[in-house]
Amino acid sequence: MSTVDKQLEDVRATIDEEVPNRISVTDVTYEGPELVIYTRDPKEFATDDDLVRRLASKLRKRITVRPDPDVLTRPESAREEIRDIIPEDAAVSDIQFLADTGEVVIHARKPGRVIGRRGETLREITRAVGWTPEVVRTPAIDSPTVANVRTFLTQERDDRRDILERVGRQIHRDPMSSDEWVRVTTLGGCKEVGRAAYIISTADTRILVDCGDKPGERSEQPYLDVPEAIGSGATSLDAVVLTHAHLDHAALVPLLYENGYDGPVYCTEPTRDLLGLLTLDYVDSAARTGRQRPYDTEMVREAVKHCIPLEYGDVTDIAPDVKLTLHNAGHVLGSSVVHFHIGDGLYNVAFSGDIHYDNTRLLDGAVNEFPRVETLVLESTYGGRNDYQTDQGDSERKFKERLQDAAERDGTVLVPTDAVGRPQELLVVIEELMRSDDVPEMPVYIDDIIWEATAVHTSYPEFLRDGVADRLHDDDENPFLADQFTPVSDDEERRELAERDEASVVLSTPGMCTPGPVRTWLEALAPDPDNTLTFVDYQARGTLGNRIQSGRDSVSLDGESVPLELHVETIDGFSGHADRQGLENFVKTMHPRPEKVLCVDGDQSATQDLSSSLYHDYNLRTFTPQNLETFRFI
Structure with a gap:
């Protein structure tokens, strides 16, 4: 008998002691992090409100009760x-x-x-x-993504149950080593923006946190082939934890399955759905632009099938010596600060992922209160000494002025943006400005992937701020259902709409003007000085967006030089990232304050500036890792 089977026998004995004789228990098993109890008397379990709660407290397990099919x-x-x-x-x-x-x-x-x-x-x-x-x-807006994911998981429920049972046995196995140590190895995202990937390992467990690409004309992958990752075989990984679904943190999760990984991905439910949406588009975009597909689309389905969604605040066993808790990161829908509690009080590590410290239109600000944290791995995208953004009110006023100007000139405001996060914030702002007559009504053209991501938002209002969530329940109040909003799905339609002599707004991907629909809009709109290109997202070095933002007066699109006659501007305050002050405030008010901080996911100057400031101002031990560094904490 295996140790897990013996453990289940002991659990069963405890359940038999606690459950009244009138209630039968026919089977007890692990499915992922949960203990599942099968019974012929589900109605009796439902009648005793406190029974499951008492069992969960006694066994210190998350419990689900399921009925036998024949009752x-x-x-x-x-x-x-x-x-x-x-x-x-x-x-x-x-x-x-x-x-x-x-x-x-x-x-x-x-x-x-x-x-x-x-x-x-x-x-x-x-x-x-x-x-x-x-x-x-x-959903208030029909979402093929949400519908397809739910249908797919229903169709694959037999496979998924097998996966969960296997994962459950892996989680609850006996430790294989009595050694106690904790290490973090950086596979990407250090002194650069993008390809975030980190390994947190113990003597028993190896967990990958994020697995993204690096934005640019040619994407770069993390160093996955090293022994700490999948160089010694993808099956050496016990789990993947995903902070959020943006491609610089999640694009290459399906690649793990192509390389033999067959374990769980822990994330929130909206992150799971957005992972499917964005990685499928990532593969399609590679094919459209003549690049080699990074993985087969079947691997996207495998990744989704292996996702185990968690709620914010739930403490979950994901390995014999590791508990995971996800907390709101305030960055995009479903984004998380991930907290690892290792061993029996041995050590605690938190990864910020991407965070926004203050509340936004859509989301509450990032959570920074934890039972314990010795080490914080902190994003530094806007960590430079001069990376201070205007506040939300100023940003909205500037955007309103830009729309008013477009109305007067019959110009188009083109906003390059990622599919998830900023466009939904902007849609709420635009809807309010037009509803209150602060700007004239004008068509707002939305690339189809942004529209689909917006539909996903309507499926999960519980992840949004209360005011917006309440409005989503009423079609007449739902800000995403404004009559001015029109999805756009192909390049021919984009070119036709760009030629119209009318004031309009365009929200198009990708946010850094890397290959994608935004280039079709840009090529059509660039020669007209009545139009405006408005950046609201971070523009990483090496991207077309960064070159335009730096003052280029022409760009090469599809091998042809296109003059940039349109006005170019940047409005900072819509970013989903905390600025320099927000990052410092996140650490300053963090409870408890960490002993060590690793500054990552920012260019070299940003990580060094933030690291130096945290060291001098708050007396913290700070580090600016290189890729492929390993830090041992115990």
Whole structure:
């Protein structure tokens, strides 16, 4: 008998002691980080509100209760009973029954009404029909990405259950070594922006944090072939943890599966969906521009299938000696500061990912309170001594002036931006400016991937600030449903719209003007001085956006020199990154304050400036790593 089986026997004995005799327990197993209890009496579990809570506290495990299939009400009858229980204003759009897990998936515009106060409606559903309800939100904007991911995971539920059981056994195995040490190895993202990838390892465990590419004309990969990563075989990795879905942090996660990795990816649910959207576009973009595909699209599906979504604040075992907690990073939808608790109080490391310290239109600012943190790995994108951005109000005023100017001149404001984050912030601002008549109404053309990412936002309002989340529930108030917003899907349509003699706004990808739709807009709009190119995102060195921002008066597009007659400007305050002051405030107010800080994900001057400031002002031990450095903390 394996140690995991013996552990499950002991867990089963504890459950039998705690569960009343009238309630049967037919099986106990691990699925990922959760302990799953199967029972022929799901209604009894639902009746005793505190039973699962008592078991979770006693066993110190996250627990899910599932019914045996042969005790479930027939789906035809269960569907009618469920609809009778759920309030009509929940706006249920679909009910799906998964017989192999005993779950019923309820799709609703207002999940809170399905859940009920403290979960009472969910318990009532289980008491009535036996099925375990899971509630998912029906997006206010139809999202093929969300629909496809959910359908795919439903179709692959047998494989996914096998994956989760295997991962669960790996998590709960006995430690293989009594040695105690913690190391972080940098595979990318040091003294540069992009290709973020870091290994955190112990004597028992090896975890990869992020796996992105480096933006530019030719993307660069992290140093994945070293022994610490997949050079000694991808199966040596126990887990991947993803801070967010931007390509400079996530583009190459599917490549791991092409190289033999078969383990979990821990992230938030919106990060999982956006990972699928952005990496599929990443592969398609390579094909469109004549570059070699970095991996097959099937690997994107493998990555999504292996994702284990976590909620902010949930402490989760991901290895025998590592607990993971995700916290809001304030950067983009679903972005996380990731916190590792290693051993039995041995050491704690937090990776900031990309953070925004202050609240924005869409998101609350980054969380920086933790039980313990000895070392912080901190982004430094705007860590330079002069990297201070204007505040949000000033930025919005400048943007309003730009739109007013466009209206007077019948010009177009072209905004290069990533698909996720800044465009959704801007859409909220634009909608408010036009609704309040601060600027004249004008068409806003939105590249299709931005529109799809916006639809994903409407699926997860619980990750947004309360004011925006409340508006998403009402079609008349939803800022993303403004009549002026028009998705655009192909280059021919882009060229046609660019030739119109009208005031307009264009939101187009990529944000650094690397190959993509923005170049079609730029080529068409560049010769007209009535138009404006407005940068709102960071422009990394070596990118076309950086060259334009630095003052070029012409650019080469598709081998032809195109004069830049349009006005070029930068509006800083819309960035999803904390500026120099925000980064310092994040550390200054961090509780507890870390002992060591590794400044990463910024160019050489930015990381050195921030490192020096944190050392002198706050008496912290700071480091500016090179790629392929290893730091041992214990």
